[in-house]
Amino acid sequence: MVSDGGVRYDAAMTIPENLRYTSYHEWARLGENGIAIGITDFAQEALGDVVFVDLPTIGSVLNVGDKLGEVESTKSVSEVYAPITGTVIAINEALGSAPETINTDPYGEGWFCVIEPTDEDGFAALLDAAAYTELTDH
Amino acid sequence: MTLRQSSLHEVHLALDAKMTEFGGWEMPLSYPSGTIREHLACRSDAVVFDVSHLGTVRLEGTGSFDLLQRTFTNDLSRIVPGQAQYTHLLDADTAGVVDDIIVWWIDEERFDVMPNASNTVRVREAIGGEDVTSGRAILAVQGPEARRRVATVLPEVASVPHFGVRRVDFEGHECIIAGTGYTGEDGFECAVPSEVAAHFFELVLSTGVIAAGLGARDTLRLEACLPLHSHELGPDITPLQAGLGWVVSWTKDDFRGRQALLSEREEGPSRRLRALLSSSRRPPHPNDAVFVGDLAQGCVTSGNYSPLLERGIALAFVPSEVEIGDIVTIETRGSLTEATVVRPPFHRLHLP
Numbered sequence: 131m132v133s134d135g136g137v138r139y140d141a142a143m144t145i146p147e148n149l150r151y152t153s154y155h156e157w158a159r160l161g162e163n164g165i166a167i168g169i170t171d172f173a174q175e176a177l178g179d180v181v182f183v184d185l186p187t188i189g190s191v192l193n194v195g196d197k198l199g200e201v202e203s204t205k206s207v208s209e210v211y212a213p214i215t216g217t218v219i220a221i222n223e224a225l226g227s228a229p230e231t232i233n234t235d236p237y238g239e240g241w242f243c244v245i246e247p248t249d250e251d252g253f254a255a256l257l258d259a260a261a262y263t264e265l266t267d268h
Numbered sequence: 269m270t271l272r273q274s275s276l277h278e279v280h281l282a283l284d285a286k287m288t289e290f291g292g293w294e295m296p297l298s299y300p301s302g303t304i305r306e307h308l309a310c311r312s313d314a315v316v317f318d319v320s321h322l323g324t325v326r327l328e329g330t331g332s333f334d335l336l337q338r339t340f341t342n343d344l345s346r347i348v349p350g351q352a353q354y355t356h357l358l359d360a361d362t363a364g365v366v367d368d369i370i371v372w373w374i375d376e377e378r379f380d381v382m383p384n385a386s387n388t389v390r391v392r393e394a395i396g397g398e399d400v401t402s403g404r405a406i407l408a409v410q411g412p413e414a415r416r417r418v419a420t421v422l423p424e425v426a427s428v429p430h431f432g433v434r435r436v437d438f439e440g441h442e443c444i445i446a447g448t449g450y451t452g453e454d455g456f457e458c459a460v461p462s463e464v465a466a467h468f469f470e471l472v473l474s475t476g477v478i479a480a481g482l483g484a485r486d487t488l489r490l491e492a493c494l495p496l497h498s499h500e501l502g503p504d505i506t507p508l509q510a511g512l513g514w515v516v517s518w519t520k521d522d523f524r525g526r527q528a529l530l531s532e533r534e535e536g537p538s539r540r541l542r543a544l545l546s547s548s549r550r551p552p553h554p555n556d557a558v559f560v561g562d563l564a565q566g567c568v569t570s571g572n573y574s575p576l577l578e579r580g581i582a583l584a585f586v587p588s589e590v591e592i593g594d595i596v597t598i599e600t601r602g603s604l605t606e607a608t609v610v611r612p613p614f615h616r617l618h619l620p
Binding site for chain 2: 181182200202203226229230233
């Protein structure tokens with residue numbers, strides 16, 4: 131999801147073992163009430179200071195790959211895509227006035243939204259931490 | 269294409285800077301502190317930027333004054349040796365701005381002309397001179413505490429007055445210090461020979477001034493409503509449209525582009541650059557449409573998030589009738605946001 135404009139990144143990104151990932155640098159966490167979505171440490175580091183987020187509307191029905199929203203830094207805008215098919219059941223409204231939480235806690239308080247999946251296959255099809263690590267090593 | 273590197277390149281890497289391409293150079297975009305903190309540090313304290321990518325064209329000898337006076341728009345006779353002046357180079361036929369430039373008048377017959385990185389060639393076509401860009405680094409120390417902090421290690425440097433230009437010895441090397449900048453804050457820019465640039469930079473950092481990258485430089489200059497060439501200025505934009513009539517001297521003799529600019533001066537420009545304060549945090553972007561009433565009648569030239577105001581801000585061309593206090597609408601990536609036309613600069617606004 132990141133258009134990097136030729137920026138050089140340093141390694142040492144955090145990639146938790148218990149999450150699933152997409153090649154667009156989103157993470158997904160399976161919970162009791164749905165699947166929480168966010169952007170990865172790699173993505174927030176590449177973006178720089180996040181200053182604005184455009185969150186989806188609760189109740190939106192999305193297919194895999196549909197645009198979920200936007201995360202914007204002082205230098206670029208990135209679209210966030212739905213990693214799975216389902217319905218948006220929660221959004222992190224705190225990001226509206228404190229979008230920088232995505233930089234400080236990308237896997238925790240910086241979550242983006244929760245999707246209730248239409249089926250269980252979508253989550254299983256996502257990248258595991260090892261596969262995502264390989265992707266970001268290039 | 270191989271990117272040019274500043275003589276401070278290794279120092280930036282050691283500071284873990286995120287690097288980016290700008291005007292053919294590989295320069296720091298931000299340091300680990302991040303653009304927002306760097307920006308706010310410049311507004312409240314002091315930061316230092318490596319701006320070695322700016323060009324330096326040195327013009328020496330008799331006739332230098334006359335050549336600059338008949339080529340650029342501003343009136344050099346308003347200043348004296350030891351002072352700096354902001355000026356424009358216009359296209360002779362269209363009066364569009366080929367480049368915006370700072371002239372450092374160092375000695376009676378010695379000028380350092382500072383074009384934008386990518387316009388150095390065009391400026392040399394107009395005035396000749398020697399391109400001395402590669403022999404030096406330029407460090408811009410900016411912020412309300414810049415002088416106080418740097419005075420503890422380099423008192424001579426810190427005492428250069430606003431828009432003054434002085435030659436200062438640093439470890440046996442001649443540096444040129446000018447009381448100029450691009451942030452809307454007090455400060456100075458230092459042309460330092462490459463061989464001592466790293467030491468100079470480290471000395472400035474040792475006073476508690478923090479390093480800032482081009483990301484913060486851009487948000488700072490936008491808050492200060494300072495134009496960026498190829499956004500607010502360019503071959504299809506005249507100084508009058510950009511609201512920079514003060515850069516053009518009508519009382520001196522002929523200069524390049526004067527005739528072409530005269531008719532616009534008489535009729536008044538059809539569009540004007542205005543400062544727009546968004547009602548939301550969403551950063552406007554260049555080329556976003558600006559609606560006045562129901563009609564798209566304007567265009568954003570630069571837009572971003574203001575770390576100081578915590579709102580989206582933009583500079584935009586709008587019809588001349590649009591006044592301060594008017595409400596317009598900016599269309600950003602399909603979403604409409606109201607914005608107020610405000611009196612520049614943004615960083616001196618007092619919001620309720």
